[in-house]
Amino acid sequence: MSEEILNGLNDRQQEAVLTTEGPVMVMAGAGSGKTRVLTRRIAHLILDKNVYPSQILAVTFTNKAAREMKERVAQLVNTDTHYMWISTFHSFCARFLRSEIEHIAPYTTKYQIIDDDDSEKIVRDIIKDLGYDVKDYKPRVFLKYISDEKNGVDYKINQRDYEDLFVKVKERYQKSLVEQNLLDFDDLIVLTLRILNEFSDVREKYQEKFKYILVDEFQDTNLVQYELIKILGGKYQNIFVVGDEDQSIYSFRGARVENVAKFRCDLPSTKLILLEENYRSTKSILNIANNVIKNNPGRIDKNLFTSNSNDVTPKYFTGQSSYEEELFIVDEIKKLKLEGYDYKDFAIMYRSNHLSRSIEETLNKYRLPYELYGGISFFTRKEIKDICAYLRLIISHDDDFSFERIVNEPKRKIGPAMITKLKDNGLVTKKSLFDSIDSLSASGNGYNALIDFKFTILELEEDLLNKDIPLTNIVDKILDKTGYAKMLKESGEEGEDRLENIQELKSLIKEYEDSYSDLSRVDILEEMLQNITLKTDMDNKNEDSDSIKLMTYHQAKGLEFKIVFMMAMEENIFPNQLALSENSIDEERRICYVGITRARERLYITNSLTRYVFGHQESHLESRFVSEIGYDNLERVGLVKRTIPVQSAAKQTEDVKKVVSNDLAIGDVVSHKLFGEGRVVEVKDKIVSIAFASPVGIKKMLKDHPSISKIR
């Protein structure tokens, strides 16, 4: 037995590590060291039980959790983690399907994974094509239905009349995906399960291969994922699942807490281990977390305890305005920074992404470094997806999906009419869109542009095969030869940002080039393109950088910080309004529980009497979770006048209509709401360029923007 395996583990944790045979379920409270248990267990299997790394399958929900587990296991066992299947559900399935999908033709191993934006576009086009208005028939609703169907979630169709339409759209959508060899996120899991179910040879192969299976965040599995785990572990049944019912916060995408009970029912020999000691948080933080979660009905009361001390009572601040709330956060961060904390010790959390905007502005204003999680992911940015589509088309000319995406991007006068013509022609000749260009009988500007486009792609293909050109330079060649760079350069500052993002893509190519040096250039790119859709923005973050982290509670899952601010703790924001109307208050409460338990040393609850929502000022009540925490457990800070300053409607419209007119000339000194003082360096019609002090630099903005005022 390797000594380091059990080092520093309590009895329960040791038991969880050492019980390697048969089904085991670990109910792990927040901060009870479940990641430690998971990684030590894998190390134990490899080092002491002589299990090959390739016989272990460990699945998590986020790339981040998977990467962390991989790194920590690598440290412990000192072997190449390349052979280990430590990944997310989705990337496990993607990897499985790369070798097995041809069992269910017409899919081929060259399949492409599409993201939600792509799915929505396809559904939107179908709805329009069927003659319905997307205003009345929202693509999102259809997508939700399609996804629920795939995941085995009962979908309540409110309007019975629509049922036929739902089915029709779903069938068209799925047909379209199959025809183009596309898989959406749900397909990855569903098709993997289908192959395992239908092909016994495949099933037996993988059941034999994965002698040990570990599942993290088990409470977040949906029906299909549950079935997948069960079938994979069907032979050896060495299935180890870790979860916490109180942290189930993904029911909106089909997660079923019931799976916890179902598992023990399906596998009656399951050994149950409870981890109840919390090593993360102080007593008072744990106490209020328990206060909140105990309001949920029907849960098994856990007895989470800690021997941590060093207590600071959590603080509660209410601002007159959200700006005041933000100022409070800024002040506290500054104060604690002086006391010796680093910026990276702080996290600011909120219920939904849009709440980050105003706190970002304030952090900017006070020059505090922060990093925003979530928002638009790097890999779903239009420019990144466009360049990837170019790469795909260059590599395989029959990729119609990519062809359609970029044939008129940048604009080449190849409009929908021309595409329809090309499609019809392709149907007759049974060729891809790209290959149909030759046999198209047409003329005019559009047609000439199409011919040009074809030669550009062929030229780029030559560049790709030309080993004298560094692989990463293919991106520059695309930017240059397709006119994409030109288009971006002409679109001002935003275009510059987009160009920078595309340069980032080059570093990703370089990464793949380095780690797959034995593959051909085309194969390296294919490998990257296959994996890119499953990458999320989280992968792109540098969590060690000394900056304040901004994220939603969902993004915070599995993370911990010394100091946590839970902001905008107001009814209808958190708990979220829609959740309230859907009767999912229990899940909101679990989200709150997750938030509180992220904090190690200090916790702040903040809110404000007024806040702008959709550009309108609103007043919300204090979140019910504050009273559930208990006022006695919080230290009220700041003075709060209980008068709610609601502006009259007349005053509001006055504010909106207030038009600023700045008479600016070069050399004038102005003050900007966010960037401070600056000097006008250029005036061009309605646009002025103003030089601000570093690091802001020169900004172009509207002359009459209300945030600018002339000083002298």
Next chain:
DNA sequence: AGGTCTTTCCTTTTT
């Protein structure tokens, strides 16, 4: 066909 102005709807949460 494409550019620009106008309107609408919006906001849960994510792989």
Next chain:
DNA sequence: GGAAAGACCT
């Protein structure tokens, strides 16, 4: 207050 789709014009 802002993105994105639609309307309208060139």
